[in-house]
Amino acid sequence: MRGRMGVSVLILGCAATIANGQCGTFPDQVSYSAGASPHSVAVGDLDGDLDLDLAVANWDGANVSVLMNNSDGTFAAPVIYAAGTGSTAVAVGDLDGDLDLDLVVVNVYANNVSVLLNNGDGTFAAQVSYGTGDAPSSVGVGDLDGDLDLDLAVANFFGNNVSVLLNNGDGTFAAHVIYDAGDGSNSVGMGDLDGDLDLDLAVSNINDNNVSVLLNNGDGTFADHATCGVGLQPISVAVGNLDGDLGLDLAVANHQGDSVSVLLNNGDGTFADQVTYGVGDGPRCVTMGNLDDDCDLDLVVANWNTNNVSVLLNQGGGTFAAQASYAAGACAVSAAVGDLDGDLDLDLAVANGCSSNVSVLMNKCAPECPADLNGDGTVDIDDLFEVLAQWGPCE
Numbered sequence: 001m002r003g004r005m006g007v008s009v010l011i012l013g014c015a016a017t018i019a020n021g022q023c024g025t026f027p028d029q030v031s032y033s034a035g036a037s038p039h040s041v042a043v044g045d046l047d048g049d050l051d052l053d054l055a056v057a058n059w060d061g062a063n064v065s066v067l068m069n070n071s072d073g074t075f076a077a078p079v080i081y082a083a084g085t086g087s088t089a090v091a092v093g094d095l096d097g098d099l100d101l102d103l104v105v106v107n108v109y110a111n112n113v114s115v116l117l118n119n120g121d122g123t124f125a126a127q128v129s130y131g132t133g134d135a136p137s138s139v140g141v142g143d144l145d146g147d148l149d150l151d152l153a154v155a156n157f158f159g160n161n162v163s164v165l166l167n168n169g170d171g172t173f174a175a176h177v178i179y180d181a182g183d184g185s186n187s188v189g190m191g192d193l194d195g196d197l198d199l200d201l202a203v204s205n206i207n208d209n210n211v212s213v214l215l216n217n218g219d220g221t222f223a224d225h226a227t228c229g230v231g232l233q234p235i236s237v238a239v240g241n242l243d244g245d246l247g248l249d250l251a252v253a254n255h256q257g258d259s260v261s262v263l264l265n266n267g268d269g270t271f272a273d274q275v276t277y278g279v280g281d282g283p284r285c286v287t288m289g290n291l292d293d294d295c296d297l298d299l300v301v302a303n304w305n306t307n308n309v310s311v312l313l314n315q316g317g318g319t320f321a322a323q324a325s326y327a328a329g330a331c332a333v334s335a336a337v338g339d340l341d342g343d344l345d346l347d348l349a350v351a352n353g354c355s356s357n358v359s360v361l362m363n364k365c366a367p368e369c370p371a372d373l374n375g376d377g378t379v380d381i382d383d384l385f386e387v388l389a390q391w392g393p394c395e
């Protein structure tokens with residue numbers, strides 16, 4: 001969630017056509033125990049065995065759970081590592097440059113972030129914590145100063161600002177530097193918004209009903225922000241190229257508005273007026289991925305009050321079809337996208353804040369015509385042969 005850089009989101013190559021119906025449906029969930037009040041989930045290959053594992057920040061647990069993929073999209077029991085009080089967000093990235101993925105956890109009550117370095121096998125060293133602003137609530141990971149290591153940007157809810165923590169090159173971090181954002185800064189996304197090859201920041205401000213855009217001066221310092229109006233109580237922002245032209249666009253989940261705002265980049269880091277789309281009740285998180293394999297990015301929104309996720313498929317050009325909703329668990333609060341079962345489409349993992357688990361929803365292709373078993377667009381004798389070929393007791 002929250003616009004993590006490509007470290008945790010796997011965007012697959014795409015095909016020109018979709019065979020036999022619409023992929024990007026998620027009819028079934030399987031839940032896995034995670035921890036006490038999961039609030040954030042991130043995806044990455046944590047143990048280096050080429051499948052995607054899960055990291056879950058647990059608010060009441062003050063810890064982070066790691067769930068290893070059994071290589072088939074099922075997950076082992078969680079292994080829990082201590083973080084700080086109010087663990088509300090987690091992101092993954094190779095912070096110390098040793099080619100494995102490390103964890104950063106945001107601790108809202110502790111006013112810090114926990115960095116947990118990977119031992120190389122998907123186990124993690126004890127946390128090292130770094131101070132942030134007041135009530136940190138979201139983290140983005142990316143190389144902000146262009147020195148080839150991954151830095152951190154943290155949105156501070158009560159601070160009304162964003163903290164930038166530059167990497168010392170070894171997975172330790174310099175003291176944070178504060179930049180003003182807006183009232184109730186609660187989510188940060190990263191991306192090169194103005195096309196000058198450095199990473200900029202987008203911060204949602206829940207009490208101002210807007211998003212602040214902070215452009216990078218090229219050295220990991222940031223200029224004064226500009227703002228863009230969005231919906232009521234923006235609570236999550238994600239960054240990606242939604243319309244396929246130059247310039248990264250924004251998607252914002254509006255908690256009170258029960259909507260997602262799409263802001264298309266004018267190409268220079270300024271944005272066109274929002275277009276809003278309805279989602280479920282009380283959205284808490286928006287993220288992006290090419291779910292239906294048609295070469296553009298779709299939206300996934302986790303809805304707290306309706307215990308589900310909304311999937312909005314991109315119709316091309318950054319306009320979106322009406323949501324389809326899929327059941328998750330109680331108080332769905334965070335969603336992450338990745339190919340969890342290795343079948344080359346993107347699946348969903350959802351953290352459920354009022355239960356102690358995560359939901360995994362595998363991507364399914366819904367047939368346009370169920371009787372067209374061989375997918376050639378016609379129901380005919382060849383489909384009957386498909387049935388005869390499978391004659392006998394079902395497994």
Ligand SMILES: [Ca+2]
Binds near residue numbers: 045051
């Ligand atoms: Ca793995």
Ligand SMILES: [Ca+2]
Binds near residue numbers: 095099100101102118
């Ligand atoms: Ca590492």
Ligand SMILES: [Ca+2]
Binds near residue numbers: 146
């Ligand atoms: Ca850096």
Ligand SMILES: [Ca+2]
Binds near residue numbers: 191
């Ligand atoms: Ca830039």
